[in-house]
Amino acid sequence: MDELLKMILAGILSGSVISSIIGFFLYKRTARMAEDIKSEYARQMTVFQSSRAWREKSVSELLGPLYMQFDRTEKAFRRWKGQNLYLEAKIIREGNLTIRDLLLSKSHLIPPDLRADAGRLVEHYDRWLEEFEKLRNAEKPDLQTPFVFVGPQGFPFPTDAEKHFKEAFKKMWHELYE
Helix, strand or coil, X not given: CHHHHHHHHHHHHHHHHHHHHHHHHHHHHHHHHHHHXXXXXXXXXXXXXXXXXXXXXXXXXXHHHHHHHHHHHHHHHHHCCCCCHHHHHHHHHHHHHHHHHHHHHCHHHCCHHHHHHHHHHHHHHHHHHHHHHHHHCXXXXXXXXXXXXXXXXXXXXXXXXXXXXXXXHHHHHHHHHC
């Protein structure tokens, strides 16, 4: 009986040791998995926050101001009734210059799918501003030309690019704030 009791105690003791060892390894494995999940969550949260911060800057520092300048110059064109040097020099020129400068100085905020559109807009505005300087800011400005226009010379305004920027602003703003 004494022998049987020793065997039972030894079995219980070895079972407890084995259970403890298995429990320890399961605990370690679970802790490592929890740490991996926590680390992956933190990485994904960092990516999400970084992406959101970029999109917020893109909307507030580039797309929103572009939208307003596009709208401003479009309204000025609609008011056009013949030669109006004030509209041309003050509103159109300022708007064109502002749009071009925004695209150049905030190029890191241009969504990748709009980069080609941005290039076409910059090319148009560069050409328009060049013509404006030649015709209006020369020593003897040409005031007979009714409007500085560069469409026929091969740099027409890329209306589809403007449309794409406006759509991107609306879409990104909606995703961020609604």
